[in-house]
Amino acid sequence: MSLTKGVGYDRILREYRQDYEEAMAIEKTVSEIAEILGVSRQAINNRVKTLAEEDVDKNDKGVTVVTRSGLIKLEEIYKKTIFEDEPISDDVKQRELLEILVDEKNTEITRLYDQLKAKDSQLAALDEQMKTKDRQIAEKDKQLDQQQQLTLAAMEDRKQLELELDQAREEVETVTQAKKGFFARLFGR
Template sequence: MNTKTVTELAGLFGVTRQAMNKRVKSLASEYVEKNEKNITVVKQEGIHQLEQLMGKVVTAEAEVVDKPDLSQTTELSLKDDSGMLDLVRNLMRDKNSEIDQLHHQLTVKDQQLAEKDKQIQRQQEMMEKALGDQQQFFVELQEQMKTAGNRGFFARLFGK
């Protein structure tokens, strides 16, 4: 008889050991037993009960009821293939729309960067013009001070 420990089941179901231990304790005692090392193990039927409780299949057994004839198998295969083809088409359409959206975002970003570059260029030009004006102002101010420095106090005061 195939049995699994709580730790093994936790690994199979992808949950913590504590969570699996809680689920195992909720099982009927007919599905649970202790092994020779006094470790709690779950029987195969208990594993199936856990699968139903948790909604996940971890023991996939090949159960063949009837061997279907070749035409039914081919028909099922074609249906599966067409379903798979539709799925792939839908995924491709979604990916294409996502690519288009990202391309649109990229063009918008490019436009924003171009506008930002223009603004930076204008700001640099204005800064250069302001520095030029400031230098010219200082030159004119120095010239005025030189000419004003030669005149007396009252001449400068009264502007004569």
């Protein structure tokens, strides 16, 4: 027989919620917890301040009380049972433990998600820096290419000037040789 959403399903869900709320309604004041654990009220009060917001509440008199999930966490911390005189079913214990584990996992997921967002932001910044560096490198390459072209042109101009200088020297030598007399040319003076 399968349960379909309807009167039977709603009744079971209502009963489950009522059982769960009754099981979760167990609350203890700081003084009660201190007495049960044999620890000072101040020590328990300091420990209660470190609990998550959902683990602590105020009762009708405005006194701080620790909820069932907070009591379970305190039991884990102090390695002592706080409400052994109030037996609860294994199902409720398992649900509570699962709820605590789910809360812890959700907190971890949120932390990791925030970390991923921060890493994405860092990667975007690094990507922008790399684009800037690529543009700078391209500009430097362009400048280097221009410099090489200018150097090559200057070297070609220098060679041309050296050739022209050599030709001018030869012409001067030829003219000088022609002006020397016959004997001077003969004796190399």
